[in-house]
Amino acid sequence: SAVISQKPSRDICQRGTSLTIQCQVDSQVTMMFWYRQQPGQSLTLIATANQGSEATYESGFVIDKFPISRPNLTFSTLTVSNMSPEDSSIYLCSARQDSLRNEKLFFGSGTQLSVL
Amino acid sequence: AQSVTQLDSHVSVSEGTPVLLRCNYSSSYSPSLFWYVQHPNKGLQLLLKYTSAATLVKGINGFEAEFKKSETSFHLTKPSAHMSDAAEYFCVVSRNSGNTPLVFGKGTRLSVIA
Numbered sequence: 722s723a724v725i726s727q728k729p730s731r732d733i734c735q736r737g738t739s740l741t742i743q744c745q746v747d748s749q750v751t752m753m754f755w756y757r758q759q760p761g762q763s764l765t766l767i768a769t770a771n772q773g774s775e776a777t778y779e780s781g782f783v784i785d786k787f788p789i790s791r792p793n794l795t796f797s798t799l800t801v802s803n804m805s806p807e808d809s810s811i812y813l814c815s816a817r818q819d820s821l822r823n824e825k826l827f828f829g830s831g832t833q834l835s836v837l
Numbered sequence: 838a839q840s841v842t843q844l845d846s847h848v849s850v851s852e853g854t855p856v857l858l859r860c861n862y863s864s865s866y867s868p869s870l871f872w873y874v875q876h877p878n879k880g881l882q883l884l885l886k887y888t889s890a891a892t893l894v895k896g897i898n899g900f901e902a903e904f905k906k907s908e909t910s911f912h913l914t915k916p917s918a919h920m921s922d923a924a925e926y927f928c929v930v931s932r933n934s935g936n937t938p939l940v941f942g943k944g945t946r947l948s949v950i951a
Contacts, residue, residue, distance in 0.1 A: 752938075754938050754939075756941075762943070762944075763927060763941040763942060763943045763944050764881075764927070764939075764941040765941070766938050766939070766940075769938060813880075813881070815939075826883070826939070828880050828881040829880065830879070830880040831880060
């Protein structure tokens with residue numbers, strides 16, 4: 722099974738600044754995703770991180786606000802740009818790993834972001 | 838579009854009594870359905886998943902769920918609750934005909950009373 726390392730685990734940031742969250746998987750995965758979990762809410766998909774090309778964003782999320790990179794099959798970053806208090810949330814990385822008989826999904830432990 | 842509705846935002850049970858967490862789904866495909874658990878300050882953990890095999894799916898920690906197409910339901914059950922089961926539970930459907938990406942329900946918080 723794959724292990725996802727996500728960092729930082731938490732941060733407190735000032736309004737107007739940007740934070741980059743890193744997601745490292747210990748083995749190759751076919752797909753990587755970024756989710757947001759706002760306080761007391763469920764998870765919402767932000768985007769699918771595509772290896773070597775631009776990410777695919779969900780409705781309500783744009784590249785200028787949440788630029789995503791995925792330079793290889795095991796690593797992705799999500800940047801939260803020009804932050805405001807409304808961006809305070811938990812951000813989760815997820816990865817899908819395919820094998821001959823099975824498809825498995827894994828989640829990172831999340832980044833808890835507080836914006837002052 | 839695929840979606841799930843968790844019918845209860847909060848369920849409270851006594852230790853040793855049965856657990857029932859309700860979920861209804863909507864899908865234009867034959868769906869893949871999942872239950873995830875999230876303990877406080879911990880990551881998401883997969884409890885079980887249904888992918889068009891047996892309709893009764895057994896998961897970890899004694900949980901199971903039954904896929905009922907006629908009722909479009911995928912309720913999560915456990916015969917006897919433990920204190921350690923207290924957590925947030927998410928019913929999840931895959932958005933596409935494959936298993937990703939995922940669409941999460943709003944969650945049900947399970948409290949277990951001693």
